[in-house]
Amino acid sequence: MGEQVFNITELAQEFDITTRAIRFYEDQGLLEPERAGQRRIYNRRDRVRLMLILRGKRIGLSLQEIRELFALYDAAHDDAPQLQEFIRILERKELQLLTQMEDIKVVLTEIGQLRGQCEKALGKRANGHNQVKEL
Amino acid sequence: MGEQVFNITELAQEFDITTRAIRFYEDQGLLEPERAGQRRIYNRRDRVRLMLILRGKRIGLSLQEIRELFALYDAAHDDAPQLQEFIRILERKELQLLTQMEDIKVVLTEIGQLRGQCEKALGKRANGHNQVKEL
DNA sequence: GTTGACGTTGACGTAAACGTCAAGTTATCG
DNA sequence: CGATAACTTGACGTTTACGTCAACGTCAAC
Numbered sequence: 001m002g003e004q005v006f007n008i009t010e011l012a013q014e015f016d017i018t019t020r021a022i023r024f025y026e027d028q029g030l031l032e033p034e035r036a037g038q039r040r041i042y043n044r045r046d047r048v049r050l051m052l053i054l055r056g057k058r059i060g061l062s063l064q065e066i067r068e069l070f071a072l073y074d075a076a077h078d079d080a081p082q083l084q085e086f087i088r089i090l091e092r093k094e095l096q097l098l099t100q101m102e103d104i105k106v107v108l109t110e111i112g113q114l115r116g117q118c119e120k121a122l123g124k125r126a127n128g129h130n131q132v133k134e135l
Numbered sequence: 136m137g138e139q140v141f142n143i144t145e146l147a148q149e150f151d152i153t154t155r156a157i158r159f160y161e162d163q164g165l166l167e168p169e170r171a172g173q174r175r176i177y178n179r180r181d182r183v184r185l186m187l188i189l190r191g192k193r194i195g196l197s198l199q200e201i202r203e204l205f206a207l208y209d210a211a212h213d214d215a216p217q218l219q220e221f222i223r224i225l226e227r228k229e230l231q232l233l234t235q236m237e238d239i240k241v242v243l244t245e246i247g248q249l250r251g252q253c254e255k256a257l258g259k260r261a262n263g264h265n266q267v268k269e270l
Numbered sequence: 271g272t273t274g275a276c277g278t279t280g281a282c283g284t285a286a287a288c289g290t291c292a293a294g295t296t297a298t299c300g
Numbered sequence: 301c302g303a304t305a306a307c308t309t310g311a312c313g314t315t316t317a318c319g320t321c322a323a324c325g326t327c328a329a330c
Contacts, residue, residue, distance in 0.1 A: 008277075019277085024318060038278055038325075058238045060195055062316070073249070083253045090246045090253075097239045097246075103193045104232045104239075111225045111232075114208070118218045118225075143307075154307085159288060172296070173308055197286070271330100278325070288314085295308065300301105 006042045015054060025053055028063050030070065059097065141177045150189060160188055163198050165205065194232065 012019045025031050026040075030053055033040040042050075049070070056066040072086045147154045160166050161175075165188055168175040177185075184205070191201040207221040 018319080020320085021318065023278090028317090040277085055238050055242065057317095058235060059242055064316090083256055087250055087253050090250050094243060094246050097243055100193060101236055101239050103190050104236050107190065107194055108229060108232055111229050115222055115225050118222050121218055153289080155290085156288065158308090163287090174296080175307085192287095199286085273328105273330080275328090276326085279323090281320100281322085283320070284318090286316090290311100290313070292311085293309090295306100297304100297306080299304085 003043050006047060008040050008042070011042055011047065011050060015050060017054070022050070025050070025063070029067055030063060060100065138178050141182060143175050143177070146177055146182065146185060150185060152189070157185070160185070160198070164202050165198060195235065196228075 006014075008019045008022055012022060022031070023040075026033070031042075031046055031049055033042045033046050035041065052070075053063070053066055056069070057063075061069075069089070072089065141149075143154045143157055147157060157166070158175075161168070166177075166181055166184055168177045168181050170176065187205075188198075188201055191204075192198075196204075204224065207217060207224065210217045
C-alpha cells in the first residue's frame with residue numbers, strides 16, 4: 001500500500017513533455033522529487049505540481065511567476081504580510097485572466113465569423129451548425 | 136479630410152509598447168506603413184493591425200502565427216484551397232482557445248478560493264468590497 | 271562480464287521577442 | 301545657421317524555456 005510513485009519518463013509520457021523539461025522545472029525550483037540513489041522519484045503531490053505548472057504555462061504564466069505563486073502559497077499559511085502580498089498577486093492575476101478571457105471571446109467570435117465567410121465563399125451551406133471536424 | 140495618420144511614437148504610447156517593438160513587427164512582415172522620406176506613417180488600417188497583433192499576443196499566438204493568419208486572410212478571398220487551409224487553422228485555434236478558456240476558468244475559481252482562505256486566515260470578513268468582477 | 275536500456279549531470283546551442291547601443295538623417299525652432 | 305529633438309537603420313546583447321550532445325552511473329538480462 002505504499003504511495004503511488006512515478007519515474008521521470010512516465011510523467012513525461014503522461015503529459016507529453018520531455019524529460020529535459022521536467023528536469024528543467026526542477027532546476028528552476030518548481031519540483032523537488034525524492035531520490036533513490038540519483039534517480040528521481042515522483043509522488044502524487046509532485047505530479048499535481050507538474051499539472052499546475054503546465055496549466056500555468058497554458059494560461060501564459062512564466063515559470064518564475066509559477067514559482068512565486070508556489071512559494072507564496074507555501075509561505076502564506078503562517079505569515080500575515082505574506083498573505084496580503086499573496087492576495088494582491090492573486091487579484092492582479094485575476095484581472096489579467098479576465099482580460100485574457102475577453103480577448104479569447106473576441107477572437108472566438110471573429111473566428112466564427114471568418115469561418116462563416118469562408119464557407120460561404122466556398123459555396124457551402126452554412127447549415128445551421130458547423131461541425132468542427134468535417135474535413 | 137485627409138485620412139487620419141499616426142507616427143511611431145504616438146502608436147507606441149497609445150498601446151504602451153516601445154517603438155522598437157513596432158519596428159520589429161514590421162521586420163517580421165506584420166506591418167507595412169507608408170513612408171514620408173524614411174519616416175514611417177501609420178494609417179487607421181495599420182493601427183487596427185497593430186491592435187490585432189497585440190491581442191493575438193495576449194491570447195498566446197506567436198508573431199509567426201499572427202503573420203500566417205494575416206497572410207492567409209489576405210490570400211483567402213480568391214483561392215479555395217487557401218480558404219480550406221484558413222478554416223483548418225481557425226478551427227485548430229478555436230480548440231486551443233477553448234482549452235485556454237477552460238484553464239483560465241479553473242484558475243479563476245482557485246484564485247477565488249485561495250483568496251477566501253487567505254482572508255479567513257487574516258480574520259477579515261468577506262465583506263463584499265472586493266468582488267473584483269463577476270462572471 | 272558485458273550489453274543495453276534507462277537515468278544522471280553539466281555544458282553548450284537555439285528560437286522568439288524584443289532591448290540597447292551606435293551612428294547617421296531629417297525636421298523644427300530660435 | 302546651429303542646436304536639439306525625433307526618427308532611421310544596422311548590429312549585437314538578453315531572457316526564457318527548453319533541445320542537444322557528451323560522458324558517465326546502474327541495474328537487470330543474457
